[in-house]
Amino acid sequence: MITLKQLRYFGAVARHRHFGRAARECAVSQPALSMQIRDLEARLGVELVERRPGEVALTPAGVEIARRAADLLAGARDLVDFARHHTRPLSGTLRLGVIPTLAPYVLPSVLPVLQRHHPDLTVALRETRTRNLLDELGRGQIDVVMLALPVAQPEIETLPLFEDPFVLAVPTDDPRPAAVPIEVQAIDRDTLILLEEGHCLRDQALAVCAGATADAFGLGATSLATVVQLVASGYGTTLLPRVAAAIERDNPRIKLLRFVAPEPRRTIGLAFRRTSPRKADFSTLARRVVEALGLETADRVSIDPARATEAGQADRMSTDPVPV
Numbered sequence: 057m058i059t060l061k062q063l064r065y066f067g068a069v070a071r072h073r074h075f076g077r078a079a080r081e082c083a084v085s086q087p088a089l090s091m092q093i094r095d096l097e098a099r100l101g102v103e104l105v106e107r108r109p110g111e112v113a114l115t116p117a118g119v120e121i122a123r124r125a126a127d128l129l130a131g132a133r134d135l136v137d138f139a140r141h142h143t144r145p146l147s148g149t150l151r152l153g154v155i156p157t158l159a160p161y162v163l164p165s166v167l168p169v170l171q172r173h174h175p176d177l178t179v180a181l182r183e184t185r186t187r188n189l190l191d192e193l194g195r196g197q198i199d200v201v202m203l204a205l206p207v208a209q210p211e212i213e214t215l216p217l218f219e220d221p222f223v224l225a226v227p228t229d230d231p232r233p234a235a236v237p238i239e240v241q242a243i244d245r246d247t248l249i250l251l252e253e254g255h256c257l258r259d260q261a262l263a264v265c266a267g268a269t270a271d272a273f274g275l276g277a278t279s280l281a282t283v284v285q286l287v288a289s290g291y292g293t294t295l296l297p298r299v300a301a302a303i304e305r306d307n308p309r310i311k312l313l314r315f316v317a318p319e320p321r322r323t324i325g326l327a328f329r330r331t332s333p334r335k336a337d338f339s340t341l342a343r344r345v346v347e348a349l350g351l352e353t354a355d356r357v358s359i360d361p362a363r364a365t366e367a368g369q370a371d372r373m374s375t376d377p378v379p380v
Contacts (some may be wrong), residue, residue, distance in 0.1 A: 057095055058099050058100065058145060059122070060128070060129065060132055061092065062092050062093070062095065062096040063125040063128060063129055063169070064082065064093045065082055065084075065089050065093060065096075065127060066093055066096055066104060066121070067122060067125050067126055067129060068081045068082050068089075069093060069105060069135050069193070069233055070118070070119075070122035070125075072111060073111055073112050073113065073114075074089055074110075075089060075093075092255075092317060093105065098162075099102060102115075102117045102121075102122070103115050103117070103118070104117065104118035104121060104122075105118055109264075113129055115199045119321055124303050126194070126195050126196075126203040129195070129196055130195060130196030130329065130331070131196070131331065133196040134160075134196070134212050134329070134331055134333050135333075137199070137332070137333055137334055138333035138334075140319065144176065145172040145174075145231065145336055145337055145339050145340050146170070146173075146176075146177045146297075146337050146341065147174065147176040147177055148176070148177070148178065149178045149179075149180055150177060150178070150179050150180065150199055150200070150341075151181050151182065151197070151198040151199045152180065152181055152200055152201075152202065153181075153182040153183070153184070153189035153192065153193065153197065153198045153201040153202070154181065154183050154189075154198065154201070154202045154203075154256070155183075155184075155185065155186055155201075155202070155203045155204065155255075155256065155311050156183055156184070156185070156249075156279060156280070157187065157204075157255065157256075157257045157297060157298060157300065158202055158278050158324065159181075159183045159202070159248075160280075160281070160303075161299040161300050161302070161303055162202070162299055162345070162348075162349060164180070165284075165349055166344065166345050166348040166349070167179065167348040168348075169344050169347060169348040170344055170348075173344060174228070174344075177306055182198055185230060185255060185256075186204070186255075186256045187351065189201045189203065190207065190209065190212065190327070192341075193212065193327065193328070193329060194209075194211065194329070196201075196214070196329070197374065198330065199334060199337075200326050200327065200328045200332075200333065200341065201326065201327045201328070201333075202217075202322065202324065202325075202326055203256070203311050203324070203325070203327055204220075204256050204257075204260065204322045204324060204325075205323040205324070205327075206323075206326045207327050208251065209317075211329060211330055211331075212327050212328070212329065212330065213327070213328055213329070213330045213332075213335075214325050214326065214327050214328075215325055215326045215327075215328075215338060215339070216323055216324075217230055217324045217325050217345055217346060218308070218323075218324050218345075218346060218349070218351045219310075219321050219322075219324075220297045220298050220299055220321055220322045220323070220324050221297075221298050221315070221319040221321040222260075222264065222295045222297055222298070222315065222319065222321060222322070223296050223298065223301050223312045223313060223314055223315070223321045224242075224243060224293055224294075224296070224312070224313040224315070225229065225240065225284060225287050225293060225294050225295075225296045225304065225310050225311070225312055226287065226293045226297060226310065226311050226312075227287060227288065227289075227290050227293075227309065227310060227311070228308070228309055228310060228311060229290075230268075230293075230311055230313075232311075232313055234311050234312060234313060234314075235316045236319075237313070237315055237316040238313050238314070238316065239315070239316055240264060240265075240314060240315055240320060243264070243265055243293070243295075244293065245265050247292035248265065248292060248293055248295070249276060249277065249283050249286050249287060249292040249293065249294045249295050250262075250277075250283075250293065250294070251279075251280065251283060252277065252278055252279070252378070257280070257295075257297070257322075260295075260320075260322055261294075261295045264320045264321065273345075280296070280300055281304075284296070284300075284304050284307065284310060287310050288307055288309035289309075293322075295350055296312065297322060298351070306333070326338050326341065326342055
């Protein structure tokens with residue numbers, strides 16, 4: 057029989073397309089990894105990789121087997137998670153992924169609440185872009201992701217948390233009064249500063265400015281904090297989500313302008329594999345997040361994981377948020 061170890065080694069080779077890097081990820085020697093891959097090929101009776109100088113290419117059969125192997129490995133992790141956590145909610149290790157436009161603004165409030173209510177829980181944090189997090193979630197490398205909805209992947213289930221309206225951050229010398237809401241049409245696209253390609257917040261900003269293209273904007277940055285500093289220095293304006301505005305509003309060099317209703321917004325939620333046995337954990341996590349942030353929308357968080365995706369779809373339809 058083939059082994060999970062062999063599948064894990066082959067999965068690393070499929071991702072890295074390189075035996076040396078795959079061996080380092082698996083913490084084994086390259087000869088040991090190569091031997092396991094050859095044994096896997098022999099047991100399956102099919103060639104999985106084409107060995108070339110300095111690189112590895114998957115055969116057509118290897119591509120399909122790599123996909124199926126990833127599903128098997130994720131299922132094995134789910135089995136272990138079920139055995140470890142089915143009697144004690146939110147205990148052990150929770151591998152949590154968070155997008156960069158949320159992590160620095162929600163985690164300082166959320167993590168202490170989790171520590172207080174769930175002392176047996178260890179949070180292993182992963183902060184990166186949405187696409188990377190969803191890839192790692194699908195492979196079972198993380199358990200749950202906090203991100204902007206919707207997620208258009210049938211194998212991923214979602215649970216909405218809260219609505220996150222946008223405000224317009226402008227330099228303090230902007231003549232518009234902060235007390236008077238503005239129309240979305242008042243956004244000057246020529247001065248709007250965006251995050252760089254790959255951030256979902258960039259796509260949301262482009263959606264708010266309907267009809268604009270990425271080429272219309274001259275400045276971009278890798279973090280929201282950098283964007284705010286550019287605004288404070290007079291380089292332009294930016295769309296700021298409410299969770300970030302709650303922190304950045306203390307900056308004396310920027311002014312925040314609200315939009316007239318209906319405000320452009322994004323929906324924040326949790327995403328997890330449909331096959332995960334830890335849905336009760338994710339439901340509890342959702343309640344803790346809303347509790348920690350003191351949000352008025354706490355009563356709108358679904359706590360029935362079986363209906364999570366459907367509830368998220370209904371919530372998005374009723375609030376008309378900006379799509380990712």
